Amino acid sequence: MAMTIHVDIVSAEKEIYSGLAEMVFAPAVLGEVGIAPRHAQMITRLNPGEVRVKTEKEEFPFFISGGLLEVQPHLVTVLADTAIRADDIDESAALAAKTKAEEAMNEKSDKIDYAKAQAELAQAVMQLRTLDRLRKRRS
Numbered sequence: 001m002a003m004t005i006h007v008d009i010v011s012a013e014k015e016i017y018s019g020l021a022e023m024v025f026a027p028a029v030l031g032e033v034g035i036a037p038r039h040a041q042m043i044t045r046l047n048p049g050e051v052r053v054k055t056e057k058e059e060f061p062f063f064i065s066g067g068l069l070e071v072q073p074h075l076v077t078v079l080a081d082t083a084i085r086a087d088d089i090d091e092s093a094a095l096a097a098k099t100k101a102e103e104a105m106n107e108k109s110d111k112i113d114y115a116k117a118q119a120e121l122a123q124a125v126m127q128l129r130t131l132d133r134l135r136k137r138r139s
Contacts, residue, residue, distance in 0.1 A: 003037040007053050007076045009062055011083035016062060023054040024076050026069050033069070035076050042071045048126040050086070050133060051078055059137070061086035063130045065123050086134045089127050098124035 004020040024035040027049030046067045053060045067080035101121035105114060 002056060004056075005035065005037040005039070005074055005076055007078075009051060009053070009064075009078040009080065009083055011064075011080045013082075016080075016083040016085065017053060017060065019053075019055070021053045021055050021076075023052075024078075025050075025052040025054070026078065027051070027064075028069060035069075035071055038073050039071050039076075041073065042069075044069050046078070046080070048123050050126070050130045051080075051083075061130060061134050061137075063089055063127050065126075084127075086130050089131050091128070091131055094124045094127040094131070098128065 002022050004022055005024070007017065007019060007021045007024055008015065009017040022036070026033055026035070027047045029045045029047055033044070046064060046069050048065050049063070051062045051064055053062070063082075063084045063086060064078065064080035065082040067078060067083075070077045070079070097120060101117050101124060104117040105121065
């Protein structure tokens with residue numbers, strides 16, 4: 001039996017995942033990190049993207065909109081603003097959000113908050129990428 005580490009993925013609304021894993025991959029601010037059991041302690045901010053939890057039998061993908069990653073020797077905690085299981089992502093809603101954000105960024109008006117539009121666009125694009133990766137793994 002391989003060594004494992006306990007993983008908790010929590011959003012502002014609820015706990016999304018809690019269980020043992022062999023590896024955890026997350027989109028840290030300075031690049032993707034891979035966390036194995038007995039990893040050095042650390043805390044880092046997370047970018048919007050995909051968190052993958054690899055167990056002995058399968059890999060579970062999740063979309064997060066950003067947040068914090070805390071690593072202890074036997075515990076990984078992902079505190080996300082928003083976290084969604086990849087299977088639960090609404091593709092049509094993500095496409096609509098992407099289109100809306102792109103339109104807002106192209107609008108030449110003082111009423112547009114470009115930083116907010118960019119953040120919404122990044123979030124929608126990362127949701128769609130997470131879905132694409134999930135589909136490629138399954139085929």
